[in-house]
Amino acid sequence: MSTPDNLGRSSHLMLRAVLVAVAIGVLVACALMWWWVRAPDIYDPAADLSSHAQQALSLA
Secondary structure, three states: OOOHHHHHHHHHHHHHHHHHHHHHHHHHHHHHHHHHHHOOOOOOHHHHHHHHHHHHHHHO
16 A cells, blocks of 8 residues: 555656656757758869859860
8 A cells, every 4th residue: 555655755756757858858869960060061062063064164
């Protein structure tokens, strides 16, 4: 049979588990945002070729 003290402890453990899960989710989200900002831009070969073509045409 559950006593009021045992019910309080189980709800406290449930609250602690939920808070830990939320804290881990926030930390993961912050880490992903930090990584997203620091990730280098994707290389675009078409833009690189067009800039080289413009330079070649200006020299000719």
